[in-house]
Amino acid sequence: MRRSTALRLAATAVLAGLAATACGTGSADDPANAGQTNQAAEPVDVDTGATVDVRLVLEPTSLDIATTAGAALDQILLDNIYQGLLTRDENNKVKPSLATSYDESSDGLTYTFRLAENATFHDGAKVTAADAVWSLKQVTAKGSKNPDAAALASVKSVSATDDHTVVVKLKHRDTGLTWGLTGRAGIVFKKGTDFSTLVGKENGTGPFKLSGWKRGSSITFVRNDAYWGEKAKVAKVVFQYIKDDNAANNAQQTGQTDIETAVDATLLQPFSDRRKYTVLRGDTTDKFTLALNNAAGPTKDLRVRRAIRQAIDKPGLIKTLGGAAVQVGGPVPATDPGYEGLTSIDAYDPENAKELLRQAGYGDGLKLTVKIPNIYPAEIGDYLASQLKQVGIELTVRQVEFQTWLDAVYTKHDYQLSLVDHAEARDLSNFANPDYYFGYDNANVQKWYAAAQTASGDSERDALLKKAARQVSEDAAADWLFVNQTLTVVRSGVTGVPRNFTSNRYDLANLAVAKK
Amino acid sequence: MTLYVLRRAGLLVVSLFAASVLIFLVLRLLPGDVAQTIGGIKATPTQVAAVRHDLGLDRPLTAQYGSWIGGVVTGDFGRSVLDGTSVSGQLAEKFAVTGPLAVGAVLLALGFAVPLGVLAAVRRDSRLGGAVNALGQLGIALPTLWVGLLLVVVFAVQVRWLPAQGFPVDGWDEPGRALRSLVLPWLTLALSEGAVLLRFVRSAVLDVLHQDWLRTARAKGHTRTSALLRHGLRNAAVPVVSVLGLQIAALVAGAVVVEQVFVLPGVGQMLITDVGNRDLDKVQGEILLLTGAVLVIGFVVDLVHRLIDPKLRSAV
Numbered sequence: 145m146r147r148s149t150a151l152r153l154a155a156t157a158v159l160a161g162l163a164a165t166a167c168g169t170g171s172a173d174d175p176a177n178a179g180q181t182n183q184a185a186e187p188v189d190v191d192t193g194a195t196v197d198v199r200l201v202l203e204p205t206s207l208d209i210a211t212t213a214g215a216a217l218d219q220i221l222l223d224n225i226y227q228g229l230l231t232r233d234e235n236n237k238v239k240p241s242l243a244t245s246y247d248e249s250s251d252g253l254t255y256t257f258r259l260a261e262n263a264t265f266h267d268g269a270k271v272t273a274a275d276a277v278w279s280l281k282q283v284t285a286k287g288s289k290n291p292d293a294a295a296l297a298s299v300k301s302v303s304a305t306d307d308h309t310v311v312v313k314l315k316h317r318d319t320g321l322t323w324g325l326t327g328r329a330g331i332v333f334k335k336g337t338d339f340s341t342l343v344g345k346e347n348g349t350g351p352f353k354l355s356g357w358k359r360g361s362s363i364t365f366v367r368n369d370a371y372w373g374e375k376a377k378v379a380k381v382v383f384q385y386i387k388d389d390n391a392a393n394n395a396q397q398t399g400q401t402d403i404e405t406a407v408d409a410t411l412l413q414p415f416s417d418r419r420k421y422t423v424l425r426g427d428t429t430d431k432f433t434l435a436l437n438n439a440a441g442p443t444k445d446l447r448v449r450r451a452i453r454q455a456i457d458k459p460g461l462i463k464t465l466g467g468a469a470v471q472v473g474g475p476v477p478a479t480d481p482g483y484e485g486l487t488s489i490d491a492y493d494p495e496n497a498k499e500l501l502r503q504a505g506y507g508d509g510l511k512l513t514v515k516i517p518n519i520y521p522a523e524i525g526d527y528l529a530s531q532l533k534q535v536g537i538e539l540t541v542r543q544v545e546f547q548t549w550l551d552a553v554y555t556k557h558d559y560q561l562s563l564v565d566h567a568e569a570r571d572l573s574n575f576a577n578p579d580y581y582f583g584y585d586n587a588n589v590q591k592w593y594a595a596a597q598t599a600s601g602d603s604e605r606d607a608l609l610k611k612a613a614r615q616v617s618e619d620a621a622a623d624w625l626f627v628n629q630t631l632t633v634v635r636s637g638v639t640g641v642p643r644n645f646t647s648n649r650y651d652l653a654n655l656a657v658a659k660k
Numbered sequence: 661m662t663l664y665v666l667r668r669a670g671l672l673v674v675s676l677f678a679a680s681v682l683i684f685l686v687l688r689l690l691p692g693d694v695a696q697t698i699g700g701i702k703a704t705p706t707q708v709a710a711v712r713h714d715l716g717l718d719r720p721l722t723a724q725y726g727s728w729i730g731g732v733v734t735g736d737f738g739r740s741v742l743d744g745t746s747v748s749g750q751l752a753e754k755f756a757v758t759g760p761l762a763v764g765a766v767l768l769a770l771g772f773a774v775p776l777g778v779l780a781a782v783r784r785d786s787r788l789g790g791a792v793n794a795l796g797q798l799g800i801a802l803p804t805l806w807v808g809l810l811l812v813v814v815f816a817v818q819v820r821w822l823p824a825q826g827f828p829v830d831g832w833d834e835p836g837r838a839l840r841s842l843v844l845p846w847l848t849l850a851l852s853e854g855a856v857l858l859r860f861v862r863s864a865v866l867d868v869l870h871q872d873w874l875r876t877a878r879a880k881g882h883t884r885t886s887a888l889l890r891h892g893l894r895n896a897a898v899p900v901v902s903v904l905g906l907q908i909a910a911l912v913a914g915a916v917v918v919e920q921v922f923v924l925p926g927v928g929q930m931l932i933t934d935v936g937n938r939d940l941d942k943v944q945g946e947i948l949l950l951t952g953a954v955l956v957i958g959f960v961v962d963l964v965h966r967l968i969d970p971k972l973r974s975a976v
Contacts, residue, residue, distance in 0.1 A: 205937050206742045213700020291703040343743045360925035362829050391923050394824035547692035547938050
């Protein structure tokens with residue numbers, strides 16, 4: 145009798161706790177409409193001594209941007225610490241950076257870049273054409289360890305004609321060259337930089353300097369007061385690496401962070417007060433790609449691949465995940481060149497999917513396995529399994545560590561289905577490379593893609609890319625579940641916050657805080 | 661006693677050597693390697709192979725083990741391939757979080773588990789004893805992760821007394837903030853660890869209460885309380901110390917969960933990240949040092965046993 149009273153008390157306590165948890169993580173009224181694309185104007189009275197705490201998700205594995213891959217390095221280091229000859233604007237269009245202007249010769253084989261004359265490195269030295277030439281040559285050199293070296297594969301020679309002019313000559317026309325230079329392949333380091341020292345000591349040219357890295361928790365930047373261009377408007381930025389979405393939400397709610405990037409669309413409810421928070425909705429190039437092994441297994445058969453595509457209701461999936469995503473239908477997202485709406489190709493049609501499977505000889509059912517890195521929401525795997533079950537495919541979902549995915553799927557092509565977020569912009573090339581893990585080999589696509597690279601102008605290029613992308617989709621070379629949209633929660637008083645492509649680069653140039 | 665200590669110390673060295681071989685080999689079973697982490701998904705296979713060669717990952721395993729263990733013997737536990745930081749330096753930095761986290765949690769757990777456990781044993785037939793016992797059961801049943809989340813929702817998000825997550829950027833240079841950020845993790849860990857201890861204390865004291873020598877002590881004129889304090893607790897302490905030793909080792913595992921929930925840059929979080937990056941040179945050094953710590957704790961627990969319990973000493 146005594147014991148049962150105690151247990152009842154305990155049970156009440158547990159239920160009260162559950163209720164409290166539920167209150168803390170409710171879903172938004174209509175997440176599909178949450179988030180805006182404009183933000184408040186910069187305040188008149190800017191607090192130039194402000195510190196801004198920003199929640200990011202993935203911590204860099206190293207700060208050696210010259211030889212270590214990873215979007216987490218690009219995200220914080222490009223534009224803020226290091227600058228290239230060119231950069232990207234908030235809509236992923238190429239714009240000048242250390243090179244204030246550039247010309248392309250009429251045959252498209254010579255590019256001439258003019259460097260800003262007052263640009264300096266953080267150690268005070270002037271940025272000269274010799275530095276830029278040296279840096280580009282490190283990327284194009286034989287045996288280069290720059291993971292982005294392929295971006296400059298068309299370069300024949302790099303030279304300086306005076307202190308501030310760099311001439312790049314190409315082997316053939318390359319419509320991707322200027323884009324390539326906006327990435328890490330285009331960074332200008334001081335001539336003779338020992339890349340192995342970049343981990344702890346940077347000498348960039350950007351508006352911020354590296355102040356400290358607490359591994360496992362945060363990286364701190366401080367304003368470069370000697371910056372050659374318009375100086376940053378905040379004194380300090382602390383990037384806090386918080387993987388867990390709930391923990392990140394708590395941090396933003398309690399004021400531990402000023403900006404929360406990559407917010408889970410189903411956890412927006414605490415930020416519904418517009419006087420306290422702005423929710424920004426931005427574009428990404430994160431294509432959640434369901435790879436269908438084109439080279440081996442049942443998915444070698446076009447009918448099976450098409451059946452899988454037609455069996456999956458994409459709008460339903462987007463709704464399940466909270467609504468912050470758009471349908472795509474092909475390998476090119478709306479913000480990349482070569483985009484056109486392709487969602488009508490292999491649109492949702494479970495009955496036809498069953499018919500296709502029957503024709504392919506799987507009328508009695510088919511067993512498949514999908515390998516998914518465990519960093520993505522588990523709901524995606526569950527959703528795929530339940531959708532495919534309706535057309536007679538029994539899908540086993542195997543959650544794997546990302547490194548295991550890299551080894552098994554990416555390197556050894558040991559998979560039937562695989563799901564990964566292909567976050568790179570302009571990566572249609574993966575479908576023009578038969579050795580890539582997709583195993584997709586279509587001579588026309590390869591020809592059109594190559595022609596697009598050497599096209600004489602953007603319109604010719606875009607037409608060829610469109611043709612290739614359409615073919616890729618018609619061949620069901622993969623399925624594209626959705627392109628993510630990214631949500632950022634900003635506390636009131638903070639402006640100039642990056643909205644688009646925030647996991648690729650996080651340009652802090654316009655970030656400002658109103659004086660209290 | 662000296663002979664015993666020497667023998668135990670010899671065993672410790674042999675165990676450490678065996679552990680180093682095991683750690684090295686088991687880590688090599690993981691798919692993927694750090695060269696792929698460095699090269700990412702844009703590097704060509706040739707580039708990745710070049711990185712692998714530069715790092716010596718293409719050498720035979722015996723050679724790799726040899727160069728590692730050679731360093732360990734001279735006190736060099738290795739370096740991160742990715743960012744060049746030393747294993748001992750990084751462990752020291754992370755222990756500044758995990759150490760206080762674990763020690764504080766153990767003290768807190770002992771602080772409530774011992775008095776409550778004794779109370780639950782002595783008053784086992786009363787309402788109070790039953791309630792304490794039920795509380796202990798509940799503490800064991802609740803998942804650490806869930807308790808942590810609940811504490812955050814109540815004390816950080818609702819009433820805003822304590823920070824929801826993280827550790828100050830300047831660490832212990834800001835002692836007030838550092839302490840505040842450890843309060844909820846301490847509670848979370850202490851609750852689950854303490855509940856287990858409470859049950860052991862209770863059963864150990866119950867065992868002792870029925871012993872003949874305790875009755876003898878009371879017959880000689882001791883009150884129940886003084887008999888328990890002078891003779892009972894010391895005897896009850898023997899099994900409790902054993903369990904505590906095991907619990908401290910288990911704390912490392914518990915800390916991994918708690919560090920995730922509270923986003924604390926501690927040892928557990930570092931290990932997860934390093935394994936994910938396949939920074940094996942660093943991981944093997946870290947695990948060897950941790951294994952060493954657990955073995956040394958076992959060694960100390962054995963010695964403490966002998967100090968508490970004269971029966972063990974004469975048995976040699």
